[in-house]
Amino acid sequence: MASFTHGNITIEVDEDGFMAQPEKWNNEVALALASTEGVTALSEDHWKLVNYLRDYYTKFGVAPMIRKLCKETGFPLKTVYDLFPSGPAKGACKVAGLPKPTGCV
Amino acid sequence: MARKPTPKLDQLEKGPWPSFVREIKKRADKNATCADLLGVLEKSYEERVGHWKHGGIVGVFGYGGGVIGRYSDVPEEFPGVAHFHTVRVNQPAGWFYTSAALRTLCDIWDRHGSGLLNMHGSTGDIIFLGTSTEHLEPIFEELTQAGFDLGGSGSDLRTPSCCCGEARCEWACYDTMAFCQEMTMHFQDELHRPAFPYKFKIKAAGCPNDCVASIARADLSVIGTWRDCIEIDQAEVAKHAAKGNDIVKDVVMNCPGKCLSWDGKALTVVQEDCKHCMHCINAMPKAVRPGKERGAALLLGSKAPIMEGALLSSVLVPFIKMEPPYDDIKALLEAIWEVWSEDGKNRERVGEFIQRVGMGNFLDAIGLDPDPSMVAHPRENPYVFYDLGGNGKE
Numbered sequence: 001m002a003s004f005t006h007g008n009i010t011i012e013v014d015e016d017g018f019m020a021q022p023e024k025w026n027n028e029v030a031l032a033l034a035s036t037e038g039v040t041a042l043s044e045d046h047w048k049l050v051n052y053l054r055d056y057y058t059k060f061g062v063a064p065m066i067r068k069l070c071k072e073t074g075f076p077l078k079t080v081y082d083l084f085p086s087g088p089a090k091g092a093c094k095v096a097g098l099p100k101p102t103g104c105v
Numbered sequence: 106m107a108r109k110p111t112p113k114l115d116q117l118e119k120g121p122w123p124s125f126v127r128e129i130k131k132r133a134d135k136n137a138t139c140a141d142l143l144g145v146l147e148k149s150y151e152e153r154v155g156h157w158k159h160g161g162i163v164g165v166f167g168y169g170g171g172v173i174g175r176y177s178d179v180p181e182e183f184p185g186v187a188h189f190h191t192v193r194v195n196q197p198a199g200w201f202y203t204s205a206a207l208r209t210l211c212d213i214w215d216r217h218g219s220g221l222l223n224m225h226g227s228t229g230d231i232i233f234l235g236t237s238t239e240h241l242e243p244i245f246e247e248l249t250q251a252g253f254d255l256g257g258s259g260s261d262l263r264t265p266s267c268c269c270g271e272a273r274c275e276w277a278c279y280d281t282m283a284f285c286q287e288m289t290m291h292f293q294d295e296l297h298r299p300a301f302p303y304k305f306k307i308k309a310a311g312c313p314n315d316c317v318a319s320i321a322r323a324d325l326s327v328i329g330t331w332r333d334c335i336e337i338d339q340a341e342v343a344k345h346a347a348k349g350n351d352i353v354k355d356v357v358m359n360c361p362g363k364c365l366s367w368d369g370k371a372l373t374v375v376q377e378d379c380k381h382c383m384h385c386i387n388a389m390p391k392a393v394r395p396g397k398e399r400g401a402a403l404l405l406g407s408k409a410p411i412m413e414g415a416l417l418s419s420v421l422v423p424f425i426k427m428e429p430p431y432d433d434i435k436a437l438l439e440a441i442w443e444v445w446s447e448d449g450k451n452r453e454r455v456g457e458f459i460q461r462v463g464m465g466n467f468l469d470a471i472g473l474d475p476d477p478s479m480v481a482h483p484r485e486n487p488y489v490f491y492d493l494g495g496n497g498k499e
Contacts, residue, residue, distance in 0.1 A: 015176050015188075016162050038166050066260075066300045067446050077300055087169035087298065089259075090162045100162055 006032035018100040025097030037091040053096040113150040138219040141185030165245040168297045171255025188237035193230040193256035198282035199269040229266025230256035261299035267309035268316040277311030278329030278399035279427035302449035326404040326418040331396035334376040341392035406456030416456040423478035440471040
């Protein structure tokens with residue numbers, strides 16, 4: 001397992017850069033992870049998305065489907081990609097400290 | 106480059122057929138990734154267990170699909186395949202290339218990957234096999250400079266693909282390449298930014314021979330057909346007979362609609378019994394050809410057995426004129442995606458969705474009238490429920 005350091009923050013991450021121990025997530029960790037996804041600062045809109053993902057995950061134990069995310073945050077998909085250029089699954093979920101979403105080829 | 110012995114893989118080089126081991130070995134002497142790929146595969150054969158981890162999430166900025174992350178679970182032993190990501194590159198419609206374009210693709214892949222590629226994967230894309238995360242953005246940049254783009258992956262519109270159509274085939278009932286290109290360009294957002302419950306594939310076949318096997322492999326199969334009668338050139342039929350072809354045995358008796366008859370002088374057809382199967386057309390080139398009023402049938406719902414069993418596409422629109430820019434088909438697709446995305450479960454293909462909600466409800470939701478052509482097979486359940494409609498007094 002690799003470790004990732006940004007400023008004073010050092011966390012364990014998997015090969016895709018997702019947190020190995022999501023329970024250690026906090027706002028500073030989010031900022032550190034964002035730097036790996038082409039996001040230099042987290043605006044109010046970034047936090048709205050990140051907090052929505054965390055709340056949903058805490059409640060249901062999975063990441064929401066993308067359509068639900070767009071509907072409930074009010075952000076069209078294009079805005080989600082403007083906020084997190086690597087997209088909701090790779091970018092936003094990583095910054096929100098969710099475990100790696102299981103993808104399909 | 107030193108390579109470990111691979112006695113088990115070597116067995117796969119024996120025999121007259123092509124061998125992927127032979128192809129990988131050609132590059133293994135100058136490429137560490139290919140050498141380690143052989144090593145890890147031999148190890149898997151010895152231990153009878155795969156050494157690829159399940160799924161990775163990698164990609165390029167701005168896109169949610171196009172790259173499939175792959176990691177080895179024995180990276181210390183085989184560092185060359187610690188990362189072995191797959192890149193899907195959107196193929197040109199009909200898979201036509203200039204040799205310069207092919208060289209450009211190969212050069213990009215030599216610089217940034219294993220050099221192994223697949224022309225083409227079953228999605229239709231060019232498949233670049235084996236690269237590491239730090240090469241992804243440079244690959245993407247060089248591909249776009251050369252006029253190529255990534256294809257689809259994950260829960261998005263997969264790269265539309267088509268047969269060579271009117272470019273080479275006399276049976277094509279519409280311009281499959283133009284249709285494929287238009288769908289690809291129009292639905293760029295759906296192709297690159299996954300937002301569906303699961304994958305959605307479009308394949309376009311020019312005639313019912315369906316050379317791209319769209320009926321078994323595409324959620325939306327667009328199959329060329331005609332709605333008038335097949336055309337018969339009696340003089341050419343006579344030539345086939347004169348050459349010794351047994352018209353009755355090979356053509357008439359193989360007709361699934363039993364719509365043909367041959368009296369030794371003329372071939373006749375009962376149009377309403379014709380199933381548009383292409384058999385007589387294939388059996389007697391020049392003598393029989395598709396009718397003049399050409400277009401396509403739209404079929405929906407096929408898939409391979411992953412979550413549920415395999416399905417074939419079934420008829421949604423029996424005949425549609427294929428006229429650019431295909432606004433009618435685009436609108437229909439958007440209606441289907443809206444309903445499926447709203448009510449589909451995670452990883453439920455559209456065919457499974459229709460099975461779950463029922464064809465009647467699905468048609469209501471997408472605003473399409475039922476048609477007898479949509480019946481795939483007769484009802485098996487003798488208990489019939491039907492809606493009288495209106496106030497129930499009709």
